[in-house]
Amino acid sequence: MKTVTIKLYEFTELTETSKQTALNNYRNTISEIFWADEIVDSVKALFEACNGIELIDYSLGERGSYVKIRFFEDAEELTGKRAIAWIENNLLSNLRIPYSKHNGERQRMAQYRAYYRPGMIKPCPFTGCCYDEDILGQLRADIKNGESLYYAFKNIADTAQRLISEEAENQSSDEYIEEFFQSNEYMFTANGKVW
Secondary structure (H helix, E strand, C coil): CCCCCCCCECHHHCCHHHHHHHHHHHHHHCCCCCCHHHHHHHHHHHHHHCCCEEEEEEECCCCCCEEEEEECCCCCCCCHHHHHHHHHHHHHHHHECCCCCCHHHHHHHHCCHHHHCCCCECCCCCCCCCHHHHHHHHHHHHHHCCCCHHHHHHCHHHHHHHHHHHHHHHHCCHHHHHHHHHHCCCCECCCCCEC
16 A cells, blocks of 8 residues: 655645646536526516517527517507507516505515616516526617617617527636635645646
C-alpha cells in the first residue's frame, strides 16, 4: 500500500496561471444555460395568458429563435391605440389586481404598499420569474413604438434569444465562475485542476 499526500488549494490561493486553467476547464464543461428553461417558460406562459392568439411552434435558443403564431381574429395588423387596446383587452386586463370592496382584501393588499394596488399588474405575472417582466415589457415597448401586433409578438423570440445569450455570457464570465468555486468550496491542485 502506498500513501500519497497532495496539497490542495482554494481558488483564491492559486497562482494566476492556475486560476486561468481552472476557469478555462470549467468554461469548457458548461453544457447548459442555467436559466434558459425559465425564459422559455415565460414566453409560453405569455401566450397561454393572452386571449386571441396561439403559439403554434417555437424554437428559442442562444444562436437563433423564432415563434410561429396564429391570431384567432383579424388583429395582427393593428398598430397604435388599437393595438394597445387589444393588448389591454386580451392580456393585461386579465393580469390586473382587481378592485375589492371587502375591507379584509384591502388590508391584505395594503401590506404590499404601492407594489400591489388594485389596477396594477402584479410583478412577474406569468411564472413568477423575472423574465416575465422582460418579455412583457418588450411587447409593450414594441407596440408603443408603432409595431403591429403581429411583429410585436414575433419579436418576443428575439427578446428571448437576447436574454438567453446574456445568461450564457454571464454564466461563462470569470466573476460568475469564481463565485461558483468559492460558494461550493471547490479545492484544486497546484496546476488548477479540480480535486
